[in-house]
Amino acid sequence: SEALFGEAEPETKMISMEKAEEAKLKAKYPNLGSKPGGSDFLRKRLQKGKYFDSGDYNMAKATKNKQLPVASVEKTEITGDHIPTPQDLPQRKPSLVASKLAV
Incomplete structure (x- = not known):
């Protein structure tokens, strides 16, 4: 012991x-x-480079306000999530002027 x-x-x-x-x-x-978190000078210096450009600033500002644009109700257009098949494509309109090669 x-x-x-x-x-x-x-x-x-x-x-x-x-x-x-x-x-x-x-x-x-x-x-x-x-002060926990450093001096005022250090805090200001770290805050300075918070936004890369004005787009980042505006995005941060928009998320603070939470005013996101309202999406329209169910679009009828086909987006990139859907792989089209020949049946899904609309019919092709015939051209008004006939081709001279098709005679």
């Missing part, structure tokens, strides 16, 4: 040394560590 107590003493010395060093630092730099 003496070995366990012998190991605990250096730990308490290390902790007390750390506390003393922290006290010295706080005496030397009183504003150090007062």
